[in-house]
Amino acid sequence: xxxxxISFVLNGQPVEVLVEPRExxxxxxxxxxxxTGSHIGCETTHCGACTxxxxxxxxxSCTVLAVQVSGREVLTVEGLAVNGxxxxxxxxxxxxxxxxxxxxTPGMMxxxxxxxxxxxDPSEDEIRWGMSGNLCRCTGYQNIVKAIQYAARKxxxxxxx
Amino acid sequence: MIPGSFEYHRPATLDDxxxxxxxxxxxxxxxxxxxSLLPMMKLRFAEPAHLVDLNDIDTLKGITxxxxxxxxxxxxTENELIASSLLREKCPLIPExxxxxxxxxxxxxxxxxxxxxxxxxxxxxxxxxMALDADLVLRGPAGERVVxxxxxxxxxxxxxxEPGEIxxxxxxxxxxxxxxxxxxxxxxxxxxxxxxxxxxxxQMEGDICRKINIALTNxxxxxxxxxxxxxxxxxxxxxxxxxxxxxxKAMAICDPAVDLRGDVEYRTHMAGEMTRRAxxxxxxxxxxxxx
Ligand SMILES: Cc1cc2nc3c(=O)[nH]c(=O)nc-3n(C[C@@H](O)[C@H](O)[C@H](O)COP(=O)(O)OP(=O)(O)OC[C@H]3O[C@@H](n4cnc5c(N)ncnc54)[C@H](O)[C@@H]3O)c2cc1C
Ligand code: FES
Ligand code: FES
Numbered sequence: 001x002x003x004x005x006i007s008f009v010l011n012g013q014p015v016e017v018l019v020e021p022r023e024x025x026x027x028x029x030x031x032x033x034x035x036t037g038s039h040i041g042c043e044t045t046h047c048g049a050c051t052x053x054x055x056x057x058x059x060x061s062c063t064v065l066a067v068q069v070s071g072r073e074v075l076t077v078e079g080l081a082v083n084g085x086x087x088x089x090x091x092x093x094x095x096x097x098x099x100x101x102x103x104x105t106p107g108m109m110x111x112x113x114x115x116x117x118x119x120x121d122p123s124e125d126e127i128r129w130g131m132s133g134n135l136c137r138c139t140g141y142q143n144i145v146k147a148i149q150y151a152a153r154k155x156x157x158x159x160x161x
Numbered sequence: 162m163i164p165g166s167f168e169y170h171r172p173a174t175l176d177d178x179x180x181x182x183x184x185x186x187x188x189x190x191x192x193x194x195x196x197s198l199l200p201m202m203k204l205r206f207a208e209p210a211h212l213v214d215l216n217d218i219d220t221l222k223g224i225t226x227x228x229x230x231x232x233x234x235x236x237x238t239e240n241e242l243i244a245s246s247l248l249r250e251k252c253p254l255i256p257e258x259x260x261x262x263x264x265x266x267x268x269x270x271x272x273x274x275x276x277x278x279x280x281x282x283x284x285x286x287x288x289x290x291m292a293l294d295a296d297l298v299l300r301g302p303a304g305e306r307v308v309x310x311x312x313x314x315x316x317x318x319x320x321x322x323e324p325g326e327i328x329x330x331x332x333x334x335x336x337x338x339x340x341x342x343x344x345x346x347x348x349x350x351x352x353x354x355x356x357x358x359x360x361x362x363x364q365m366e367g368d369i370c371r372k373i374n375i376a377l378t379n380x381x382x383x384x385x386x387x388x389x390x391x392x393x394x395x396x397x398x399x400x401x402x403x404x405x406x407x408x409x410k411a412m413a414i415c416d417p418a419v420d421l422r423g424d425v426e427y428r429t430h431m432a433g434e435m436t437r438r439a440x441x442x443x444x445x446x447x448x449x450x451x452x
Contacts, residue, residue: 021169133264
């Protein structure tokens with residue numbers, strides 16, 4: 001099948017890439033653009049390890065075609081830190097031990113990043129509900145919740161400052 | 162898991178989408194949120210040669226009210242239904258059901274039109290649409306037609322949609338005052354399809370139930386309208402024993418598939434229990450006792 005040239009903005013930078021229509025966004029990110037932070041856990045839209053931000057919304061990149069993001073903006077975990085300074089979500093996962101094997105972590109952080117913009121001051125229940133599309137096979141959910149609470153506090157105090 | 166090869170089309174207008182579908186006939190499929198279709202294509206359960214992506218057609222999005230009828234564009238996502246203050250005020254059953262579908266990421270992509278058009282009995286919107294007396298607006302090469310949601314489903318993955326036709330919108334009459342509704346869904350975990358679910362919408366006049374609709378999810382080859390159960394309660398001063406009778410009538414039409422969610426007896430029983438809870442909550446809501 002003929003390949004198509006697509007261009008989109010990835011982590012703030014314009015990128016161009018040649019894709020087959022059937023290529024899933026996660027494969028374009030990992031194999032063509034060598035951004036291997038986003039993981040493939042299940043390929044069946046369940047685990048959330050492949051979560052990225054598409055035009056300001058969390059999506060599972062194993063269930064979006066690369067051709068569909070032509071002309072749009074994608075943010076992956078590689079784009080979270082700015083000038084080497086960790087994003088509060090990343091800092092939270094480090095401080096609160098929000099990871100064990102780390103496989104789910106990029107997807108968790110990308111979802112948490114967007115969730116805290118949707119709901120900057122969430123209750124614990126709201127965090128669990130907002131993160132319900134992400135599974136942790138190591139089942140470290142308690143510390144993941146704490147990591148997000150840490151990030152929420154840090155983001156709130158930065159806001160107030 | 163990668164889908165088979167296909168040609169990708171992203172029309173900007175509805176007319177273009179209809180002509181693409183007409184041109185490619187059986188070879189073409191509409192791509193909405195892609196959260197049922199792409200998983201099926203990865204498993205090669207579906208291998209369309211042409212995908213017609215509706216995501217650029219702005220006229221298929223959004224929610225408005227015109228003369229007591231809610232118009233919902235087919236490409237409106239689950240999260241847009243949940244965020245709609247108009248729906249919260251006029252028809253909270255729709256956002257309530259949408260919140261029980263999948264997870265936040267999936268709800269950013271999945272559309273109400275795709276959920277209705279897919280024809281899978283495990284989808285939640287079909288029963289809700291039947292309970293609300295919704296109409297579906299279909300657009301094909303021969304123009305537009307409007308069909309009731311009740312009667313749209315002919316079998317699993319088999320609906321009234323003709324080749325080349327697109328579901329463009331849903332029309333939901335705003336329930337009059339004195340109405341109450343509820344969607345009760347049993348699932349094994351957050352993000353799962355229903356083990357069994359029941360949608361109830363009723364209208365009270367004093368102590369009498371003037372009208373009631375009951376429809377069931379995932380306990381038959383399609384969503385099921387529970388007509389005999391409805392007849393037990395319509396025109397009655399509803400009490401526990403009548404509810405029990407209606408529940409038995411609802412269970413009698415269940416013919417669930419056996420899967421990891423349970424065997425026939427269990428899922429049938431749960432459909433009954435969900436119906437009981439949905440009737441009771443809808444009654445309390447109609448009486449203004451519960452939000
Ligand atoms: C992990 C997971 C959990 C889920 N849980 C639930 C759940 O609990 N309840 C539930 O109801 N759903 C659930 N779903 C499915 C739901 O999210 C899908 O989005 C929905 O079933 C299909 O809508 P879509 O917009 O994604 O359609 P698509 O996948 O794009 O399309 C589905 C089918 O409908 C056709 N179609 C789509 N739109 C139209 C249209 N406008 N006109 C004509 N034909 C059309 C397509 O050609 C295709 O055949 C789940 C999905 C996942 C991945
Ligand atoms: S790899 Fe996409 S959800 Fe699991
Ligand atoms: S830390 Fe191992 S899967 Fe979450």
